[in-house]
């Protein structure tokens with residue numbers, strides 16, 4: 001194994017990539033394997049693919065990209081066999097605003113050559129969605145844009161179960177304060193987190209885009225912290 005993967009529930013794992021501590025999630029169903037976000041480089045992507053093969057015995061069939069930031073999307077070309085789902089803003093970033101994605105990646109210290117290799121391979125998402133249910137055979141995973149916050153298009157991925165697992169993208173961060181930039185909507189963000197909390201419930205397992213897995217109480221505290229900033 002290249003990376004450390006935490007089991008979160010039956011058939012659900014996540015890892016924290018060493019570069020920027022970004023979350024990648026895996027959900028295994030009887031007829032499909034979903035990957036959530038893809039890291040920054042093709043090397044990360046190939047290591048993720050290797051690890052997914054060890055964990056699941058198969059290859060990624062579905063890929064969800066939560067939002068257009070480089071550390072979540074640039075590795076996506078490393079999964080050519082997967083059907084990809086992303087908000088329209090991700091398609092726009094990858095196809096028409098890739099220069100901005102590249103500049104953002106280099107600003108954060110990504111390797112120039114690795115970024116350019118990923119960009120040369122990048123393709124548009126197969127399906128531009130703001131909500132979708134993905135049938136993985138014995139389980140269906142719900143994908144939804146719960147509202148503006150970190151960006152105007154963040155998706156969350158909800159895996160039902162006794163304890164629902166919610167991959168929150170960067171709407172929730174644990175290893176640092178939530179990242180606010182010009183594309184963020186701090187005023188709407190607390191309300192969006194209320195929707196995230198209703199999707200995962202009080203006993204949900206909430207997986208931040210960066211940092212350790214948290215509970216509903218942590219998400220409520222982050223909502224309240226954001227409310228104080230708007």
Ligand SMILES: [Zn+2]
Pocket residue numbers: 067069150170179
């Ligand atoms: Zn982000």
